[in-house]
Amino acid sequence: MAKLGFGGRSVLTRKSNESMRIIISTVIGIVLGYLIGISFPTVSITKLHFPSSIVSYIEDRNSGLTTQTLLNHAWDSANRNRNNSTSNTDDTPKIYVPTNPRGAERLPPCIVVPESDFYLRRLWGNPDEDLIVQQKYLVTFTVGYEQKNNIDAAVKKFSENFTILLFHYDGRTTEWDEFEWSKRAIHVSARKQTKWWYAKRFLHPDIVARYEYIFIWDEDLGLEHFDAEEYIKLVKKHGLEISQPGLEPNNGLTWQMTKRRGDHEVHKETEERPGWCADPHLPPCAAFVEIMATVFSRDAWRCVWHMIQNDLVHGWGLDFALRKCVEPAHEKIGVVDAQWIVHQVVPSLGNQGQAEKGKAPWEGVRERCRKEWAIFQTRMSDAEKAYYLSIGISPPNSTVT
Numbered sequence: 001m002a003k004l005g006f007g008g009r010s011v012l013t014r015k016s017n018e019s020m021r022i023i024i025s026t027v028i029g030i031v032l033g034y035l036i037g038i039s040f041p042t043v044s045i046t047k048l049h050f051p052s053s054i055v056s057y058i059e060d061r062n063s064g065l066t067t068q069t070l071l072n073h074a075w076d077s078a079n080r081n082r083n084n085s086t087s088n089t090d091d092t093p094k095i096y097v098p099t100n101p102r103g104a105e106r107l108p109p110c111i112v113v114p115e116s117d118f119y120l121r122r123l124w125g126n127p128d129e130d131l132i133v134q135q136k137y138l139v140t141f142t143v144g145y146e147q148k149n150n151i152d153a154a155v156k157k158f159s160e161n162f163t164i165l166l167f168h169y170d171g172r173t174t175e176w177d178e179f180e181w182s183k184r185a186i187h188v189s190a191r192k193q194t195k196w197w198y199a200k201r202f203l204h205p206d207i208v209a210r211y212e213y214i215f216i217w218d219e220d221l222g223l224e225h226f227d228a229e230e231y232i233k234l235v236k237k238h239g240l241e242i243s244q245p246g247l248e249p250n251n252g253l254t255w256q257m258t259k260r261r262g263d264h265e266v267h268k269e270t271e272e273r274p275g276w277c278a279d280p281h282l283p284p285c286a287a288f289v290e291i292m293a294t295v296f297s298r299d300a301w302r303c304v305w306h307m308i309q310n311d312l313v314h315g316w317g318l319d320f321a322l323r324k325c326v327e328p329a330h331e332k333i334g335v336v337d338a339q340w341i342v343h344q345v346v347p348s349l350g351n352q353g354q355a356e357k358g359k360a361p362w363e364g365v366r367e368r369c370r371k372e373w374a375i376f377q378t379r380m381s382d383a384e385k386a387y388y389l390s391i392g393i394s395p396p397n398s399t400v401t
């Protein structure tokens, strides 16, 4: 549910009667336009022609005209028109454009808008003057209200060039309005869902096509030493399509790859424990970042979105597979050391699980994560095998890490 900004909702509620009438008028207008359109196709190709009496009816909500007289009037004029243009009904060639997006082939290409954005618009004025800034970057946080102070601090590290999108897993959205920035943020609320569940549903590549970089971040990150604009400069400079900020090694749990290095701007490979990396160009020694604070270029996200499975909501295993979306992965995936973060390891969504058979909620969640990881690996390797077989070559021995 995107929130309606500018207090629009209360205005609409107050005037619900009038709105209803506007809606009815509009529907009637559309129906009439259609009737006139089919009976007089030469006109419909350029512009829908409403008789002036209909236009003034639609505009004047207090008009005494009934629907019936209006329809009679429309039939009359439609018939009159047909009477005049008897022979040229079939002259107009039908529109069918196979290169249009699937399902939209009957539309003239110039009216097709295949992509969108999260820019908030006004309800008045000229549409082309609505936007003062068109943000080039998007940052999403998956949040619960308990982390509000952390998110408030984090959001302030992102300039006005970022669209802010919050995914709420606890159903609390209005409370965030205590923060000034919340009013220009987009709020999406669906209870107890994960970051990748939201990402799959609300960040379709065509919806976020206006954004050069997309940050898909957790809520428990400390951004004290991070500046988003500086981060983007480094990502561009080093050609990183998929990246994350270096992690301050505050506990022993992180991979070597994602640990911050004090003496680098960016690093793209590392050494892991002996035997962990069969190939120095493969995860977890290279071509690898974690999924807690990932940053995608527009093109990389277009690929990764397609790899996200609807049912595997925790995204485990995704980090090892990201490399399938960029080429060469060991050059285009990396860690930005100069802008780094702290992973605070707050068990947030983990605690939203369900206590079962004497196990704590987080245990069930963890178990599910592992299960999903195994399923994902199997699916990926089956998919690759199926592909190689379909083109008639035997699958390489191991394609999935």
Ligand SMILES: *[C@@H]1O[C@H](CO)[C@@H](O)[C@H](O)[C@H]1NC(C)=O
Pocket (backbone or CB within 6 Å): 083, 084
């Ligand atoms: C409509 O068609 C009828 C018969 O074909 C004709 O008599 C009449 O004049 C036409 N009306 C107009 C407005 O052209």
Ligand SMILES: *[C@@H]1O[C@H](CO)[C@@H](O)[C@H](O)[C@H]1NC(C)=O
Pocket (backbone or CB within 6 Å): 080, 081, 084
């Ligand atoms: C129908 O034809 C008559 C006679 O040619 C013309 O005067 C009238 O404007 C036409 N009606 C429409 C709606 O085009």
Ligand SMILES: *[C@@H]1O[C@H](CO)[C@@H](O)[C@H](O)[C@H]1NC(C)=O
Pocket (backbone or CB within 6 Å): 159, 160, 161, 229
């Ligand atoms: C936002 O982007 C514009 C255009 O790229 C840039 O000039 C400006 O410095 C950016 N804002 C900040 C706060 O960096």
Ligand SMILES: *[C@@H]1O[C@H](CO)[C@@H](O)[C@H](O)[C@H]1NC(C)=O
Pocket (backbone or CB within 6 Å): 397
């Ligand atoms: C791949 O598998 C085949 C047969 O199972 C084996 O002969 C070959 O050595 C394997 N190649 C690698 C690189 O493991």
